[in-house]
Amino acid sequence: MFKTGDLKITTAVSAVLLAAACGSKSNQNAGWTANGNTAVCTDEQGKRVDDRYCARNAYYPGHHYGWYYMGRGAFVPGIGGYARGGSYSAPAGTHFTRAGAASVSRGGFGSSAHAFSGRGG
Amino acid sequence: MLRRTLRPREDWKAKVEALGLIWHTADGRPYWDEGACYSFSRAEIAEIEGATAALYELFLKAGQAILDRGLLGRFGIPDFCHKAIRDMWNLEPPALNYGRFDLGYDGKGPPKLFEFNCDTPTSLLEAAVVQWAWKEEVFPGLDQYNSLHDKLAAKWKDIAPSFLDCVHFAHIADDAGEDTVTVSYMRDLAEAAGLETVPIVMDDIGWDGSQFVDLEGRPMSAIYHLYPWEWLVNEEFGKNAVATMEDTAWIEPIWKMMWSNKAVLPLVWEMFPDHPNLLPASHAPLAGDYVRKPLLAREGANVEVRLGGATAAETGGDYGEEGFVYQGLYPLPGEGENRPVIGAWIVDGEPAGMGIREDGLITGNTARFVPHVIEG
Numbered sequence: 001m002f003k004t005g006d007l008k009i010t011t012a013v014s015a016v017l018l019a020a021a022c023g024s025k026s027n028q029n030a031g032w033t034a035n036g037n038t039a040v041c042t043d044e045q046g047k048r049v050d051d052r053y054c055a056r057n058a059y060y061p062g063h064h065y066g067w068y069y070m071g072r073g074a075f076v077p078g079i080g081g082y083a084r085g086g087s088y089s090a091p092a093g094t095h096f097t098r099a100g101a102a103s104v105s106r107g108g109f110g111s112s113a114h115a116f117s118g119r120g121g
Numbered sequence: 122m123l124r125r126t127l128r129p130r131e132d133w134k135a136k137v138e139a140l141g142l143i144w145h146t147a148d149g150r151p152y153w154d155e156g157a158c159y160s161f162s163r164a165e166i167a168e169i170e171g172a173t174a175a176l177y178e179l180f181l182k183a184g185q186a187i188l189d190r191g192l193l194g195r196f197g198i199p200d201f202c203h204k205a206i207r208d209m210w211n212l213e214p215p216a217l218n219y220g221r222f223d224l225g226y227d228g229k230g231p232p233k234l235f236e237f238n239c240d241t242p243t244s245l246l247e248a249a250v251v252q253w254a255w256k257e258e259v260f261p262g263l264d265q266y267n268s269l270h271d272k273l274a275a276k277w278k279d280i281a282p283s284f285l286d287c288v289h290f291a292h293i294a295d296d297a298g299e300d301t302v303t304v305s306y307m308r309d310l311a312e313a314a315g316l317e318t319v320p321i322v323m324d325d326i327g328w329d330g331s332q333f334v335d336l337e338g339r340p341m342s343a344i345y346h347l348y349p350w351e352w353l354v355n356e357e358f359g360k361n362a363v364a365t366m367e368d369t370a371w372i373e374p375i376w377k378m379m380w381s382n383k384a385v386l387p388l389v390w391e392m393f394p395d396h397p398n399l400l401p402a403s404h405a406p407l408a409g410d411y412v413r414k415p416l417l418a419r420e421g422a423n424v425e426v427r428l429g430g431a432t433a434a435e436t437g438g439d440y441g442e443e444g445f446v447y448q449g450l451y452p453l454p455g456e457g458e459n460r461p462v463i464g465a466w467i468v469d470g471e472p473a474g475m476g477i478r479e480d481g482l483i484t485g486n487t488a489r490f491v492p493h494v495i496e497g
Binding site for chain 2: 001002006007008009010011012013014017018021075078081082104105106107108109110111112113115
């Protein structure tokens with residue numbers, strides 16, 4: 001049978017969550033979200049592609065590539081990932097930094113949990 | 122089997138919170154409900170234990186039959202998963218192989234299977250830890266049917282040598298904390314077995330083009346997930362997960378898609394008709410009273426209870442797209458919102474205890490966890 005000492009992580013995590021419930025929610029996304037206004041190059045489906053496709057002099061017949069602008073805190077997809085939560089037009093007077101060659105894409109899991117309210121079996 | 126009304130401990134909230142159960146109240150009503158308990162005889166527990174072991178044997182045979190007869194498509198499982206399911210079923214990668222059979226039982230006839238939750242079974246901390254601590258304090262002289270903590274701890278020790286690197290524990294960051302804390306409990310069990318564990322929120326899992334990586338870029342070679350397979354495979358990274366199946370130890374493995382799918386219910390009934398622990402089940406409506414359930418659904422969503430040709434109870438939800446199964450109605454004992462469903466746990470083929478949830482005709486997300494004791 002369990003002893004209290006067997007529940008170190010359980011009790012520590014639940015205590016933190018209880019404390020957090022009284023205040024503001026912690027930012028679960030810290031570390032990989034945009035830490036400033038960020039632009040990524042996307043194809044016509046909103047999928048991120050290499051920045052060179054959006055270069056000023058680039059021309060690819062039959063394709064439409066364009067910069068996609070996202071604010072601080074938005075999810076920055078890797079190449080092949082879908083960009084969301086931003087806009088194809090940059091607000092005037094706002095500076096955007098290119099995301100650079102991010103090789104890791106994130107956010108490819110978890111969408112069902114956001115669509116459904118419950119998960120438990 | 123008796124339901125006893127009790128006076129909850131004065132400081133029950135603080136006591137269960139101290140054990141990690143912070144989702145003890147939902148919508149102002151207790152979810153952890155120690156205002157009652159169920160009392161069982163040894164013979165009744167032996168019957169539940171025996172049924173649990175017997176049902177597991179039926180599921181082993183049903184799993185093989187699903188593959189032999191090529192039924193994965195009928196289960197609504199996407200084609201690109203079929204080979205991986207077959208391969209992993211045959212390879213038997215390291216896993217806990219745990220689950221919870223939901224049973225109807227009234228202490229008179231044999232326990233009857235409602236379904237097998239073996240992909241993301243919850244109410245784990247409640248069953249393994251919180252109800253035992255309650256029993257030790259309130260009824261120290263009585264016993265409880267509960268070896269869940271010990272059996273899971275032993276299973277982690279058993280599979281620990283398979284993992285050369287850390288094991289990642291993936292879950293959603295749910296508001297109630299239920300998933301986060303349940304996964305933390307699993308981490309405690311894994312660390313006791315000598316493993317290094319790393320928690321990660323599902324949305325944070327990264328794909329670097331050839332493998333999954335965590336927030337620090339570490340490869341994820343072993344992933345415990347409290348996140349159902351039918352969601353994993355249908356999301357953006359789903360095909361990546363299937364393509365790298367042989368390099369990643371998923372706990373539980375993808376073959377659990379066969380057992381957690383309710384299409385398995387008509388199959389086991391067809392294979393073992395009139396088995397004492399099964400209810401009639403079919404892909405078509407049954408004659409008489411029945412329950413209609415979606416192939417894939419959770420927390421009792423989209424379930425309909427038909428009594429005398431009319432709908433007696435129904436729950437809403439977003440499931441049912443893959444189709445439904447129909448199961449003979451088992452008249453739950455009790456009345457009103459106090460109708461118990463037995464959650465009989467199993468770890469790698471060994472019965473491991475039980476937890477009881479009470480609700481109305483349909484055991485849904487308003488169910489309450491009620492502890493139990495063995496007397497005599």
